[in-house]
Amino acid sequence: MNLNQKPLSVCLSLLFLAALLWLVPLGRTQSQKHLAVYAPATLYSVPITPMDGHDYVGLADALEPLGTVEAREDGKKWKLRFTPSGGREVDAEFQDGKNKGKVRGQDFELSGNFHMENGRGYVPLHNLGSMLPMFVGLSSEFRESALRLLLGNVTIHFNQEVQKGTPSKLVLTFSSPVNPMVATEPGRLRLVFRREPLVNSGPDNVQTGDTTIASTNYSENAGIPQFTVNSSVPLTAVFTDSNKTITITPAAPVTTATTEPATPPPPPPATTTTTTTTPTTPPAPPAPVSPRFLVVIDPAHGGDERGAAITDAIKEKDVNLAFARRLQHELQNKGMNAILLRSGDNTVGLDDRAIATNSAHPSLYLCVHAANLGTGMRIFTALMPPVGVNSRKFLPWQQAQSPFLDLSSQVAGSISAELSNRQIAVTALPAPLRPLRNVAAPAIALEMAPPEDEAEGISGTEYQQNIAAAVANGIAAMKTKLQGAR
Ligand SMILES: [Zn+2]
The missing domain is CATH 2.60.40.3470 (Immunoglobulin-like)
Incomplete structure (x- = not known):
């Protein structure tokens, strides 16, 4: 278990941006182009620098993720020694302002002159597709116009x-x-x-x-x-x-809730941090509730953690709780049992949220965030740490979500479809996000951004109600599958 527990102090919209940057490891500046290199054990990006009106890359930048690089200036010459991990060293030599050099003892003609700047050697991007294989001994597929280079049999x-x-x-x-x-x-x-x-x-x-x-x-x-x-x-x-x-x-047409035979209300889940709450809207007569189907709704932040500042006066933690209550009510109206992980303004740690969820054995975990960036809805599934690479580092706790990822994606798809049916913009994507990856049940996070019609705002009743209904319909359409998975 992670003892170094930190509250989720940044909100998801920041995480969304971070996730995009993390997913595409491109970039110091937005305007700088990068080459994406796919190799058997790694994916990395190499910055592209315009020189003489052509695209150039630092040769050491392109090789470093693949082994050890030693480079030095020797007068006008630039000498490089590359040792691939577990392989034999390869020497190369170029000269500033000249288009001829040597790689592995063989003459290599560049499509433009070699450049040396501050001790760094630059070669034309165009040559990388034929040059890198000489260093690493792998075949390559170079899609120059798309800025993609695939090394070895990775496609x-x-x-x-x-x-x-x-x-x-x-x-x-x-x-x-x-x-x-x-x-x-x-x-x-x-x-x-x-x-x-x-x-x-x-x-x-x-x-x-x-x-x-x-x-x-x-x-x-x-x-x-x-x-x-x-x-x-x-x-x-x-x-x-x-x-x-x-x-x-x-996308399935808007589904009508399936009613189930009347059953007594389910016992409270076996956890002390989980509480239920009554909806704030006037209660409609609830449909019969199935005890076998439980949705845990987790209003993110709370207490000391206010989340994002939606406006000067509106805190995210309050928007999350209000929307969570609305969603709980909507699910209950469709005959689905739903509980809230926090029903007041209290601080709950990420590990505690995952532990409370796992001990409730829900059919679905739904984390709720709000943001003032963008518009519409973002739906996140867990992006898991890769299995097999450094697998000793990842305890089962970090992998709890793995067996449920398929179903989590399907729930995200089902909710996306319902939102699209209602003309609400939606983006679904995986993100390296806690506590999703620690939840041993299908799990997604929702982030609600303001509507396109700015007059109403994110707290608008009609907007939230429309989204809550779409989310509940998306879950209802998956109910049988989710029940079957338990
Ligand atoms: Zn948040």
Whole structure:
């Protein structure tokens, strides 16, 4: 267990930005271009520097993540010795202002002159695709215009197939697991692959001749592959087969709550920190509640932690609690039992939140945040620390979410679809986020940003109610699956 427990003092919108930066390790400045390099054990980015009107990269920058680099100036010459991890050293030599040099004892002609600046050696980006393999002894696939360089046999291929029917669906199968960001907006669904060495061996533009799945497009922009599906109806993406298959189907129409036989109310969960609360809105007659289905709603922050400043007067912790109550009420109205992890303005640590959730054995954990950046909704699933790499460092506690990630993504997809149906902008993406990764149940975090219509604001009853209804519908559509998983 993490004894160095820190309150979540930054809010998710900051985390959202941090997650994007973390997912694409690009960048000191936004305007500087970077090359994304995918190697068998690592993904890294190399800054690109314009020189003589061409793109250049520091040769040591490009090699350092792959081994040990020693470089030195020797008069006008620049000498480099590279030792790949577990391999034999390779020497290279270039001269400032000259386009000829040596790598591994062989002549190497550059497409532009070598540059030496402050002891650093720069070569044209164009040459990197043929030069790096000489150092590391791996094959390379260089997509220069897309700023992507794939070293060794790391590529992930995919296949797309439209299965016609009522409704039609698009099935994407990948050669390795993928974890793209899913963005839905009216008329299209986008999968953004920020970490995967994805390549497309088929055509980039496909007209399907289908009315539901009209066309698809693959592109690589600034090092990031993106797959877009265009449709006349809202779409949703469902991940199966350990994230090797993504099925894109029309979002389910707004579902009516399934009523269940009347049963006595469930006993309170076996935890002292978990409390229930009564909704603040006038209670409608609740539908019968199933004791086997429990949603834990966690209003983030509270007490000493106020979260983001939504406005000078409105604190995030209060918005989170108000929305959590609304959502609890909405779920109960649809016959789903829901409890709140905090019902007052008290401070609760991240570990305590995860422990309380796990001892309640819920069907779903839902963390609620609010932000004043952007618009609409962001839905987060846990981005887990990689398994296998330094696996001794990651205790089961850090991996608690792993077996539930598939279902968590499916819940995120289902809620995204309901929000899209209501014309609310939504982005779903994985993020390295606590306590999601410590929760041993399907788990997502929601972050509510203000509506596009600024007049109402984030605290507007109609806006929050619309979102709460969409989230509850998205959960209702997944209820059977979530129950089956317990
Ligand atoms: Zn927050």
